Amino acid sequence: MxxxxxxxxxxxxxxxxxxxxxxxxxxxxxxxxxxxxxxxxxxxxxxxxxxxxxxxxxxxxxxxxxxxxxxxxxxxxxxxxxxxxxxxxxxxxxxxxxxxxxxxxxxxxxxxxxxxxxxxxVLRPTISTIIPRENGNTGLLLDVGLNADCKPEQLNQFAIMGSVYAQLMLDISNPRVGLMNVGEEEGKGNLLAQATYPLLKENKHINFIGNIEGRDVLEDKADVMVCEGFTGNIILKLAESLYEITHRQKIEHEYFERFNFENYGGTPVLxxxxxxxxxxxxxxxxxxxxxxxxxxxxxxxxxxxxxxxxxx
Amino acid sequence: MxxxxxxxxxxxxxxxxxxxxxxxxxxxxxxxxxxxxxxxxxxxxxxxxxxxxxxxxxxxxxxxxxxxxxxxxxxxxxxxxxxxxxxxxxxxxxxxxxxxxxxxxxxxxxxxxxxxxxxxxVLRPTISTIIPRENGNTGLLLDVGLNADCKPEQLNQFAIMGSVYAQLMLDISNPRVGLMNVGEEEGKGNLLAQATYPLLKENKHINFIGNIEGRDVLEDKADVMVCEGFTGNIILKLAESLYEITHRQKIEHEYFERFNFENYGGTPVLxxxxxxxxxxxxxxxxxxxxxxxxxxxxxxxxxxxxxxxxxx
Structure with a gap:
């Protein structure tokens, strides 16, 4: 190799x-x-x-x-x-x-x-990021910026690619897939999220658990979190800034240490x-x-x- | 009254x-x-x-x-x-x-x-949230969920309404308006952000400073941060979860205390x-x-x- x-x-x-x-x-x-x-x-x-x-x-x-x-x-x-x-x-x-x-x-x-x-x-390749969870686990968020505008079919493929990556690279068996959204119930969200939900629900290659919200990003709710690259990039950079802020403020805590993205070694293009x-x-x-x-x-x-x- | x-x-x-x-x-x-x-x-x-x-x-x-x-x-x-x-x-x-x-x-x-x-x-009313800044200041983020899909003209109005609110209610004179985006340069972003940028740039009622990124949300870069309600709602709920996480993890720090949204007394419909x-x-x-x-x-x-x- x-x-x-x-x-x-x-x-x-x-x-x-x-x-x-x-x-x-x-x-x-x-x-x-x-x-x-x-x-x-x-x-x-x-x-x-x-x-x-x-x-x-x-x-x-x-x-x-x-x-x-x-x-x-x-x-x-x-x-x-x-x-x-x-x-x-x-x-x-x-x-x-x-x-x-x-x-x-x-x-x-x-x-x-x-x-x-x-x-x-593959309709569009994607990039993802690791999100450290409060309980010690890790989640995968994608897309984080390669595709600022997406179609439902693309998000559906991101869900599959993210699931495979989570399974093989993060050792998560049967990873739970969540759709980033603004409410829990089916039917919530912008037009893209509304149109994506049924595709994920029907998708036999993934373990779809429904919508997840902003409060779930750092919680261990979904292993794979799917969104378009606009929202994902903003979440990623916000999460990265947490590491910098806690360092500057001299807040020493194991959890925020895990926001040091150096630990994860870069972003693969999927x-x-x-x-x-x-x-x-x-x-x-x-x-x-x-x-x-x-x-x-x-x-x-x-x-x-x-x-x-x-x-x- | x-x-x-x-x-x-x-x-x-x-x-x-x-x-x-x-x-x-x-x-x-x-x-x-x-x-x-x-x-x-x-x-x-x-x-x-x-x-x-x-x-x-x-x-x-x-x-x-x-x-x-x-x-x-x-x-x-x-x-x-x-x-x-x-x-x-x-x-x-x-x-x-x-x-x-x-x-x-x-x-x-x-x-x-x-x-x-x-x-x-007003094309569409909006709701906003206060974002506490590391340096002690406060920012305003809008829309945070009332309008999951937006048109550029709506974001342009949110910028005006947010500026007035920041000026009168948060005592920020000549508030800096930033467009939530995935890169700093004009032309970056999804179709909505790309189409919104020129409107904000031309808008004489606001002090537009350009695009801001996820890493700037908690930083004192823009006083008023404009986005559609999908992204805004996810940011809001992620920020709220920080207060809960730091409490659960017994991280006591003045900055994260300010994420206690009880301090700010609700969200006005603008x-x-x-x-x-x-x-x-x-x-x-x-x-x-x-x-x-x-x-x-x-x-x-x-x-x-x-x-x-x-x-x-």
């Missing part, structure tokens, strides 16, 4: 990426090979400094970097020698089985959508044919390590293959 | 309503008269028990109560002798200048929309011709007192008159 990692992506790259690689290799005993894509002299020097064994490493040189604020489509087109463009080229040609970057999110999404294929039958993992710009070593682990598990457990089956 | 209060609305009525009335009268030296609408013998007995002076009180008997789970339209129609129906009758006929209830929210909304007129020119205040079902004395105060101030400051002016 070959996992590609963009060494230039993120505010703290390549140093934290190298540290993450080291942590991963120290903990992992699989036969995975890491393809480190970046400024070769810099990366090699850091690997030397940190005494990283080269046994399971290949360094791929890239001359360019797509900055965080560049226009995604334009940058990907014009910077063919950038780490992200090379990563997607390697992924598309089968040299690597998965690609990870904490760089320009837009470029990663554009790459995921246009360099590799969508899973057969519904594309190969694992693509997008990290936060501020990713540190732990986040890089966890992203590599997520990629590895997604391949080992054939998460995308299972999604394809369930979407049929 | 005559303020009507539903004594039967809310889980803890009429006892907590009576206690709230007492607190209000002890603190307030205006000439306002409270019209207490409820089961007269019960209310009178509680007023006696709590030694509430009758000088500024009129008790209006109601034989029926609309329960929390009744269908709003049906209940209002069939229970003409209920405290909520009588309250709206008194409001519509000018016997009272404002009406408050912590009872069936749906019935209160239906009453506000159909018993009294909308303000001239865009109707007279102040209607809707309280939480779990309202206690302090919430009732604060709702009466909000009603009083809305009348004294002619908040709705100012809205009418700005909406022209």
């Amino acid at each position: 070959n996992i590609g990692l963009d060494m230039m992506g993120g505010d703290l790259a390549p140093l934290e990426a190298v540290k993450g690689v080291l942590q991963y290799l120290n903990e992992d005993s699989s036969a995975s090979v890491l393809f480190l894509i970046g400024d070769q002299p810099k990366v090699e020097q850091l690997l030397d400094e940190h005494k990283v064994s080269r046994e399971r490493i290949q360094v791929i040189h890239s001359e360019q970097v797509i900055d965080m604020h560049e226009h995604p489509t334009k940058a990907l087109k014009e910077k063919q020698r950038s780490s992200i463009a090379i990563g997607f080229h390697l992924l598309a040609t089968g040299k690597i089985d998965s690609f990870i970057s904490a760089g320009n999110t837009g470029a990663m999404l554009v790459g995921a959508l246009f360099s590799i294929k969508a899973l057969e039958g 519904g594309v044919s190969k694992p693509v993992i997008i990290g936060h710009g501020i990713s540190k070593a732990k986040a890089f390590k966890n992203m590599i682990k997520v990629a590895q598990q997604m391949i080992e457990k054939d998460v995308l293959g299972k999604m394809k089956e369930e979407l049929k | 005559n303020i009507g209060l539903d004594m039967m609305g809310g889980d803890l009525a009429p006892l907590e309503a009576v206690k709230g009335v007492l607190q209000y009268l002890n603190e307030d030296s205006s000439a306002s008269v409270l019209f207490l609408i409820g089961d007269q013998p019960k209310v009178e007995q509680l007023l006696d028990e709590h030694k509430v002076s009758r000088e500024r009180i009129q008790v209006i008997h109601s034989e029926q109560v609309i329960d929390m789970h009744e269908h709003p339209t049906k209940a209002l129609k069939e229970k003409q002798r209920s405290s909520i129906a009588i309250g709206f009758h008194l409001l519509a006929t000018g016997k009272i200048d404002s009406f408050i209830s912590a009872g069936n929210t749906g019935a209160m909304l239906v009453g506000a929309l159909f018993s009294i007129k909308a303000l001239e020119g 865009g109707v011709s007279k102040p209607v205040i809707i309280g939480h079902g779990i309202s206690k004395a302090k919430a009732f007192k604060n709702m009466i105060k909000v009603a009083q101030q809305m009348i004294e400051k002619d908040v709705l008159g100012k809205m009418k002016e700005e909406l022209k």
